[in-house]
Amino acid sequence: MSQRQVLQVFEQYQRARTQFVQAVAELSARPQNAESLRSAGTWGAVGGRGGLWGPANLSLWQLKPMVFGTVMHHQALYPLLETNCFYLERQKAAAFVLRAVGKHSPQLAQAVVQCGALESLVICLEDFDPGVKEAAAWALGYIARHNSELSQAVVDAGAVPLLVLCIQEPEIALKRIAASTLSDISKHSPELAQTVVDAGAIAHLAQMILNPDAKLKRQVLSALSQIAKHSVDLAELVVEAEIFPVVLTCLKDSDEYVKKNGATLIREIAKHTPELSQFIVNAGGVAAVIDCIGSCRGTVRLPGIMMLGYVAAHSENLSMAVIVSKGIPPLCTCLVEEQEDHIKAAAAWALGQIGRHTPEHARAVAVANVLPTLLSMYMDTHSSEDLQLKTKRALKNILQKCTYLPALEPLLQDAPPNIMKHIVGQFSKVLPHDSKARRLFVTTGGLKKVQEIKAEPGSLLQEYINTINNCFPEEIVRYYSPGYSEILLERVENYQPVL
Template sequence: MSQRQVLQVFEQYQKSRTQFVQTVAELASRPQNIETLQNAGVMSLLRPLLLDIVPTIQQTAALALGRLANYNDDLAEAVVKGDILPQLVYSLAEQNRFYKKAAAFVLRAVAKHSPQLAQSVVDCGALDALVICLEEFDPGVKESAAWALGYIARHNGELAQAVVDAGAVPLLVLCIQEPELSLKRIAASALSDVCKHSPELAQTVVDAGAIAHLAQMILNPDPKLKRQVFSALSQMAKHSVDLAEMVVEAEIFPAVLTCLKDPDEYVKKNVATLIREIAKHTPELAQLIVNAGGVAAVVDYVGESKGNVRLPGIMMLGYVAAHSENLAMAVIVSKGVVQLAIALSEEPDDHIQAAIAWALGQIGRHTPEHAKAVAVANVLPRLLQCYLEQMFRKIYRQSKKALKNILQKCVHLPALEPLLHDAPPNVLKHVVGQFSKVLPHDTKARRLFVTSGGLKKIQEIKAEPGSALAEYINTINNVYPEEIVKYYSPGYSDALLDRVDQYQPSA
């Protein structure tokens, strides 16, 4: 065999390796292929290619592993068990920028799934290597490293402390000052992930000078950057009065209020969260927000938002009102009660209804004047409805025996009539449904249901034919004699009187 033929063999081998890793990386980008790749033992095939003499093969192998590990925790665990992480960490210090980005991606993909997997990344010495990458010239390498560090720090305080101890925070603060938008975003996100866990970790970020640089970016036109900036500031401000005051001292008001009108929902939500975290601490901080026009701005925000985006604004109004009579009156004057009443009528989710009820309670608890402001907004009927819905949901969670006992007691209660007559449709359906389960099996309950007026009320319900409610009513009616059901049906007394009028006694 000639020398040329020998070289052709090696060239063909290289082409085959290249084609293999490229194809696997492409296949790994589609979720439907993951299980097949896993069953084919792709991890063990990719591992040696991380040490290939050809840099592009190394990089593509790392990319493929990252995509696999990113998919689920089982594959991430396979990367850990395959002893791949130490190899990647070693290569972070030795290889080119393309490989470093791919290796950091694998570390991030493993760390994101759980604290245990993130700890595995820390245990293999990745933190020091990632921190070194934050000092690289290439912004893409910095971004990949910051992303991985943030995914490690987000799980718990111990992991975040490990990131701090590795010296990452000052370098992340430098990264938010770089011109590249994507690097700014990821660095701000990583800082947020570090400082969210405790006042001590937040203080570390503050001591590195992060607040001033973040505050300069609150009016940046990039919405994704603003999301992370406001998230980081709120994670700092939430822990203590001192930290909240430091955020305020960066002169974020009133400029921050303009972002409550931002087109991006996540920006608005994070701004409202920041204002909430500042307002909750002291009357003085709440008053500062009021003086800046913050209450009126948040009331407008609550009116313009829906669902969970609304929630931090609702909570902010409650926190402000809780501090003092004057601050609660400021919420009232700014039409806060009216807007909360509208939100209460619109929002179906329990946790949002609970937040609104809490906020209204904080507004109305101070004086009769405050209470009247809440009452005249006509929120009390809706609050009662919410209470009844929650009460019956609690009943549904009881055991069958306890449920039976509760419903037997219910037939004694004067409250039975409004429960069957005035309850909202979903509650009414569930109440009647529960009676339909109990009454067929309990003679005493059936008698009490009649004498308390329950059977009569059931006949007055206008249920759509074929609906679940109509079936429940039929089930209840079927446990009574036909003449009893007729007797309590609407119009039956009139029919009897008609028969009296028409009756001709025999001579």
Template sequence: MALLRPLLLDNVPSIQQSAALALGRLANYSDELAEAVVSNEILPQLVYSLSEQNRFYKKAAAYVLRSVAKHSPHLAKAVVNSGALDALVNCLEEFDPSVKEAAALALSCIAKHNHELAQAVVDAGAVGLLVLCVQEPELTLKRISATALGEIAKHTEELAQAVVDQGAVPYLAALISHPDAQLKRYVCQCLAQIAKHTVDLAEVVVEAEIFPRILNCLKDMDVQVRKNAATCIREIAKQTTELAKLIVHSGGAAATVDYISESKGNARLPGIMTLGYISAFDDSLAMAVIVSKGIAPLKDALINEPEDHLKAAAAWSLGQIGRHSPDHAKFLAEADVPSRLLAVYMLPESSKDLKDKSKKSLKNIIQMCTHLPALEPLLQLAPNNILTYVCAQFAKVLPSNLEAKRTFVQSGGFQ
């Protein structure tokens, strides 16, 4: 490290560039080596050279800054303290696209850690230039700029608003239909990071007319494009009844059901949550999920997914569907969902969160269910804390329903 530092000031430009590249590769390797770059006071020298040297050196210097900043908030803060932000932002105005790419990637690596560092990137004037970079013809520059905007927007409502205020959303939304899979990944992710914070920000994303185009991304060949698109839809669906209705009317419920059915593992999670959020708002939206055949893939996730957090999400979403009315609960009961929820609840190896969500969903469905034949199996299997709700439901329905009384006696319900 000590030997490389003087070479940054060598008279031969190619030696300067090679020295910077070597430092970048060392810093990239581990946070210990990145710390050594900082402690050897190499950063101020690189920052000075960023504004003075040719485009090849600028790329190498930006690479070093990125390699240091990526490891931790502490190291990213050291890059900021060296005065790098202004120099990197100036590089976004360079004519050479590869210099812009190197600078945008370094800014992304700084902004990703926390809201203070992201705010520093915003205060340096990077956002407007990153939005311009998204509009450039070079594919790699588009990808990196969309990533950087997402890394800024993810932290707080104010930072997401800063991205929106610079007019980023229409340009990002236009790229949803782009043929490049990597670009679509980053665009969907960035829009999700903006939409997640507030209703107003979600509405800005929707007003850019992403529906129904983003639903096509749920069928994309690329797994990550599908997952990021599903995440974006989830972040919008959770905000208000109106936005959930817009998703359903665009065909979003059916598209999400297909997405869950065709996915496995963690990729299913945003789709599962989306159906739960949509169903939670009102009975008509929950019925739209039922009509879209949403119960079967949620039940499949509850039974067949090995990880408890996915089972818990499916249990929660099923509870949101069944809690509205006897009709909703009947659809779930006929699909044998209560028995499945009970089985998951009673499994000793189930996590506390899974048990809690299964119990709550089971309670929601039982308290709405007037289709007693579906509840009868629970009489024999349920522990006392669940049996209380089952018996209460029988006590509520039997006195006023002669047919239910007859069926109950004939099926051996008294035993």
């Protein structure tokens, strides 16, 4: 009987404990409770050494590690690290808790750094167990993700060389997470990226581009693009790792994110100098990117579109190379198909960059029937401000070079005055020198439209219109001017027949 009583008491205790931790876990799921939980001394109850926190109830502890993550009481972290050094699983779990804490906000991550977690995490990176390394790398990545100070703290703790060693480990998961951490570190500033480069990360990362694992590829490409985005030197270092024909295969990958990150990497390299862009063009990168744009939808397209814009912006030869690589039709489909305004804006910008160099370029763009689409987007009241600005600039860039009149004529109908100025300007430049075009201009009704334009006397538009009118005989101009039929009828009325 007595034994049973004792057992009952302990069972009761166990049950209460479970219930308690469950309740705390549920409460701690809400951030607004964190402060009251903290002040009520939850940690002492849950995590104290003498409290419920013993090796025996490890699985209880595993129940909700998020308790500690959200409780935000960073006293917690020390006993965690200290008591948990003995067991691998606990190291892993401790790192998980740190990750969970550090993930939410820069302040929490700062708290993690201040209580000295980085040193322990770096020690964990030297561990033999890949799981522990992975957990530590992940926690470091979450800390470094927030801002450059935290990244700098991670770098100062000496994590980078060890992360580079982690990349070389055989475990795919560890590689993946180490690459992601390197990406998080190097994304903030050129100096941090330089530290990562100095640790020799680029060569190892570049080797892994051909890895069959898609998630690893994502992280590797992201890390490389984060390194390359800062400066010309870093981009050149990335290019020198001979990524070039290889990285194009990523654009054909079945995984969307691999495509996106690959295109981002190419974009980050291409945007720096004409030489790098030329290098990419020579390697066939533009064709691959164009295919990639054609084969996917949504945000995956965005870096590819921007890459085409950057390449075309550098010089007229590169722009011509984009045109020759049949880059314009996919961009047009992007412009038409996409739902989101920012992708449309990027496509419009890229088209503007392609068409702004010479009449030849502008003609290539205009032939693809882009101008009416751009104009309708510019006129659309639903499109965002950025899209309107981008389309306007693109239109202006293209129109100022365009001498292909058949493409310009449809625009005469409904362009607003600020666009009309450029269109009529192009007509006034071309028509005086081209008799066939003059004839066509009359027969297609362009002259009539020009007569209908209402321009303020003395404005640039009026000057252009006058130039155009001077190219034609006066009768024709008068014939097409609005209200001429009434004048004729009046003359009929007033005419005295000779008898």
